Amino acid sequence: MTSESLRDARSALVRDRVLEGVAAVLTAGDDLTFAKVAKAAGVPERTVYRHFPTREALLTAVFGWANRRIGFDGPDPDGAGPGSRPAAEPVTGAEAADLVRRVFAGFDEIAPVVRELLRAPEGLFARLSDNDRRRRAARGVVDREAPGLDEASARRVAAVVQVLTAAATWQTLRDYWDVDGVEAGEAAALAIQLLLDGARARAQAGP
Numbered sequence: 001m002t003s004e005s006l007r008d009a010r011s012a013l014v015r016d017r018v019l020e021g022v023a024a025v026l027t028a029g030d031d032l033t034f035a036k037v038a039k040a041a042g043v044p045e046r047t048v049y050r051h052f053p054t055r056e057a058l059l060t061a062v063f064g065w066a067n068r069r070i071g072f073d074g075p076d077p078d079g080a081g082p083g084s085r086p087a088a089e090p091v092t093g094a095e096a097a098d099l100v101r102r103v104f105a106g107f108d109e110i111a112p113v114v115r116e117l118l119r120a121p122e123g124l125f126a127r128l129s130d131n132d133r134r135r136r137a138a139r140g141v142v143d144r145e146a147p148g149l150d151e152a153s154a155r156r157v158a159a160v161v162q163v164l165t166a167a168a169t170w171q172t173l174r175d176y177w178d179v180d181g182v183e184a185g186e187a188a189a190l191a192i193q194l195l196l197d198g199a200r201a202r203a204q205a206g207p
Contacts, residue, residue, distance in 0.1 A: 015051050017041045019065040022058065026112035032120075034058075056122040063126035066113050070106025072099070089137050093145045093196040096138075096161060097189035104170045104185030114167050127167075138162035146199035148206075157199045164188045164195075 021041030022032065030036055037058075038045040052058035090096035107114045117123035139158040142149065149157070163169060165188065173184035 011051070014043065014047060015061065016065075017043065018048050018051060018058075019062055021048075022062050023065075023110065023113050026116050029112070032116060055120075056125055059117065059120060059122040060126040060129060062113060063117055063123070063129070066110055066117065069110055070103055072103050072106070089133075090141055090165075091137075091144065093141055093193060096141050096165065097192050100165045100188045100192065101182075101185035103165070104181040104188065106181070107167060107170045108181035115171065118167055118171055134162055134165075138165075142196070142199060145196045146203040149199055149203040153199065153202060157195060160195060161192055164192050 018037060018041045021037045021039075021043075024040040025032055025036045028040075032055075034048050034055075035045055038048045041048070048058075052061060090099050117126060135158070138161045139154065141161060142154050142158045146154070146157070169188055170181060170184050173179050173187060174181075177184075177187075179187070
């Protein structure tokens, strides 16, 4: 291993340690500050700032960390380049339904982290950082499942498919219906399937 690759490996370890520190702080119910993250991670505060100079940068990295923890190969600032297709990106309606079942169940395991990403203004920036790809994926599912659907309807159905797979839907179902991630995933998966069935029927019926 070269000295450069060794430095990269050490840097990655420190980054992971800091992100685990974020999870520890949020799980403890504390406010997310760089000082508390540094203490939880067991590193100097300046080390946290060196890797994540702003709260926005920190939460963007946390977003990628959370996706990896639940098995969703989402955006990773240090990972694959533009245009790559994450393994978890759905292509069919069945894949979208399976994905939401798995992801929502996984959200329960890191619930404090997901809630912070939904609550904090910087969390919105992190979530939107991958929005173009997610919009294309949702539209691709609709085009595959309901070919011939008129443009306006296809766009609207794709928008709802994307929303049904989002963490905000998991949180809303937990808050309003007091369900866990497994049940929330089943509900969202069913909604996706029924929505695509309706879109397919509409496309087949024609104008």
